[in-house]
Amino acid sequence: MRNTFADVFYEAGKREKRLAVVVADISPAGSIQKFREDFPERFVNTGVSEQIMIGMCAGMALRGLRPFAYTIATFTLFRPFEFVRDDLCYQNLPVTVVGIGGGVTYSTLGGTHHAMEDVAVAGAIPNLSIIAPCDPAETKAATLWCVDQTRGPVYLRLGKAGEPNLTEQAGPWEFGKLRYLRKGHDVCIFSYGPIMKLALEVASFLEQKGQSVSLISAHTLKPLDREGIAAALTQHQRAVVIEECVPRGGLSGQVKEIASDERIDCRINAFTLKDEFIHCYGSHADLLSAHGLDLQTISSRLKVV
Amino acid sequence: MTSVEKGFDTVTARRRCLQYRRRILEISQQVTALHVAPAFSCLEMVDLIYHGLMRPSPKGLTCGFQDSFLMSKGHGCLSQYVLLEELGILDKKDLQDYCTPVGQLGAHPDFGVPGIEASTGSLGHGMGIATGMAYADRIKKDDRHVFVVLSDGELQEGSTWEAIMMAANLNLHNLVAFVDLNDFGGLARMSEGHPAFYPVLDKIRAFGWEAIEVNGHDAGAMYEGFMGRSRKLPFMIVGKTVKGKGVSFMEHVPIWHYRSPNKEEYAKALMELGEDSL
Numbered sequence: 150m151r152n153t154f155a156d157v158f159y160e161a162g163k164r165e166k167r168l169a170v171v172v173a174d175i176s177p178a179g180s181i182q183k184f185r186e187d188f189p190e191r192f193v194n195t196g197v198s199e200q201i202m203i204g205m206c207a208g209m210a211l212r213g214l215r216p217f218a219y220t221i222a223t224f225t226l227f228r229p230f231e232f233v234r235d236d237l238c239y240q241n242l243p244v245t246v247v248g249i250g251g252g253v254t255y256s257t258l259g260g261t262h263h264a265m266e267d268v269a270v271a272g273a274i275p276n277l278s279i280i281a282p283c284d285p286a287e288t289k290a291a292t293l294w295c296v297d298q299t300r301g302p303v304y305l306r307l308g309k310a311g312e313p314n315l316t317e318q319a320g321p322w323e324f325g326k327l328r329y330l331r332k333g334h335d336v337c338i339f340s341y342g343p344i345m346k347l348a349l350e351v352a353s354f355l356e357q358k359g360q361s362v363s364l365i366s367a368h369t370l371k372p373l374d375r376e377g378i379a380a381a382l383t384q385h386q387r388a389v390v391i392e393e394c395v396p397r398g399g400l401s402g403q404v405k406e407i408a409s410d411e412r413i414d415c416r417i418n419a420f421t422l423k424d425e426f427i428h429c430y431g432s433h434a435d436l437l438s439a440h441g442l443d444l445q446t447i448s449s450r451l452k453v454v
Numbered sequence: 455m456t457s458v459e460k461g462f463d464t465v466t467a468r469r470r471c472l473q474y475r476r477r478i479l480e481i482s483q484q485v486t487a488l489h490v491a492p493a494f495s496c497l498e499m500v501d502l503i504y505h506g507l508m509r510p511s512p513k514g515l516t517c518g519f520q521d522s523f524l525m526s527k528g529h530g531c532l533s534q535y536v537l538l539e540e541l542g543i544l545d546k547k548d549l550q551d552y553c554t555p556v557g558q559l560g561a562h563p564d565f566g567v568p569g570i571e572a573s574t575g576s577l578g579h580g581m582g583i584a585t586g587m588a589y590a591d592r593i594k595k596d597d598r599h600v601f602v603v604l605s606d607g608e609l610q611e612g613s614t615w616e617a618i619m620m621a622a623n624l625n626l627h628n629l630v631a632f633v634d635l636n637d638f639g640g641l642a643r644m645s646e647g648h649p650a651f652y653p654v655l656d657k658i659r660a661f662g663w664e665a666i667e668v669n670g671h672d673a674g675a676m677y678e679g680f681m682g683r684s685r686k687l688p689f690m691i692v693g694k695t696v697k698g699k700g701v702s703f704m705e706h707v708p709i710w711h712y713r714s715p716n717k718e719e720y721a722k723a724l725m726e727l728g729e730d731s732l
Contacts, residue, residue, distance in 0.1 A: 169593075190593040193624075198616035204582020205589065205620070211572065212590035232613070235576050236583060240565045 222248025252393030269398020283345035290322035333361030526580020527605035578611025622662030
């Protein structure tokens with residue numbers, strides 16, 4: 150995802166002269182380094198000064214540029230939170246805040262580098278859109294959308310490097326719309342971000358058990374496609390939400406809220422990170438598993454006969 | 455003392471500032487709480503910026519100015535509002551409707567209001583935004599200055615120093631900041647509670663800025679300092695000021711950070727702000 154973002158950003162930077170990136174002492178990966186070399190004036194490194202990374206982006210946007218703030222998710226969103234809120238969101242400026250390592254992707258770096266609540270925190274701020282692509286292909290579409298959009302601030306939540314492409318067979322990516330990666334009629338699974346890989350495993354498991362499964366990428370978490378979710382809940386007897394986010398403030402609660410608001414009788418199972426910090430290390434899958442986000446735990450809790 | 459021959463008429467400026475103080479007090483009678491004293495301390499700075507430093511725009515940028523002004527110490531914005539009223543950018547009615555549901559002006563500047571280029575009020579934000587603006591102007595090759603007024607309390611925000619350092623790293627000589635060094639936060643004297651804060655000038659210079667320290671109510675000195683700058687570095691005027699300047703019972707008294715004068719106090723203040731006070 151990170152490399153795809155960099156490639157797309159670099160190519161877009163060639164045609165869109167207003168595009169700029171402001172980083173806070175993160176080593177520019179892949180094509181971001183090329184962007185830096187080819188467009189040195191449009192690459193700014195504030196050093197370990199995340200508040201000013203955001204503040205400068207606001208000032209640059211006020212002058213008509215299209216800045217992207219770019220560093221690890223905890224440091225683009227949590228550290229300069231009030232700057233994101235006031236400078237970008239309150240003023241509704243078209244700045245993209247890129248969070249690398251959303252969720253617990255940085256699985257060996259410890260809790261200080263886990264963005265377990267990034268979607269919940271970002272989702273609470275008015276005007277801030279949230280996009281969480283699930284694979285490099287969605288990252289490409291989302292990045293291009295961010296480059297050209299004039300809607301306002303966006304939190305673009307990415308994983309890191311090496312994620313597989315999962316959406317090549319799906320229809321086109323559209324901001325604010327659910328995307329069906331496969332379509333069935335018994336169970337629908339909602340997910341977003343790199344944990345889609347696990348959602349895919351769960352889908353395959355259910356299919357082996359004879360269920361017809363829809364797998365849905367809810368890549369745009371804000372504004373959420375409420376109509377699309379209501380339709381999916383209506384068309385399936387059962388819904389499963391799998392997300393790499395704390396239990397409150399993410400997708401799960403909103404899916405349940407929509408079911409309640411619309412009086413849709415659909416059984417919903419939500420699988421999220423726990424409301425607890427993680428103190429262990431290992432692979433991304435190891436950390437997810439520490440909070441019950443693995444095929445074995447989910448499949449046993451789904452109790453499919 | 456006048457700088458009229460050098461481009462800024464300080465006698466007229468003093469007369470304007472007297473009227474602004476009276477106007478701010480008039481507005482204060484509409485609301486129970488506002489920031490009179492922090493507006494009074496930076497009034498000469500804001501007047502100088504609008505009347506002496508900001509260049510009229512041939513392209514009609516930013517309400518008729520080529521340059522930008524950010525009131526980073528947002529709570530001092532009454533000083534900006536009265537200037538914008540005088541310049542015709544805000545209407546008299548805007549100020550009459552200050553802090554009411556039918557108006558558009560609140561106790562902190564709001565982006566989108568005519569003449570207001572960024573929403574401030576939370577301290578420590580203006581300098582970063584100004585740095586981004588000044589940097590964008592440079593890479594776009596736009597000849598624009600960005601002027602910022604900071605409070606001294608705001609220099610306690612780490613983000614302000616992040617921006618000061620970054621502006622020097624980027625060599626933004628189109629960025630000009632004023633510090634309203636009135637020695638008071640909302641609570642108490644800075645020099646008593648935070649003596650390590652001083653000297654300010656040395657710290658600014660140590661962060662790579664060109665800086666001078668003058669009387670922040672002396673528009674002539676500030677103007678000459680600005681005109682005499684090297685134009686090679688970001689430039690800061692550390693202006694020593696008096697919080698509540700111009701009204702004896704408000705000067706150096708912390709409660710006037712927030713309070714509106716009652717009728718008697720208002721009358722007394724107006725007495726002090728007569729023509730003979732010039």
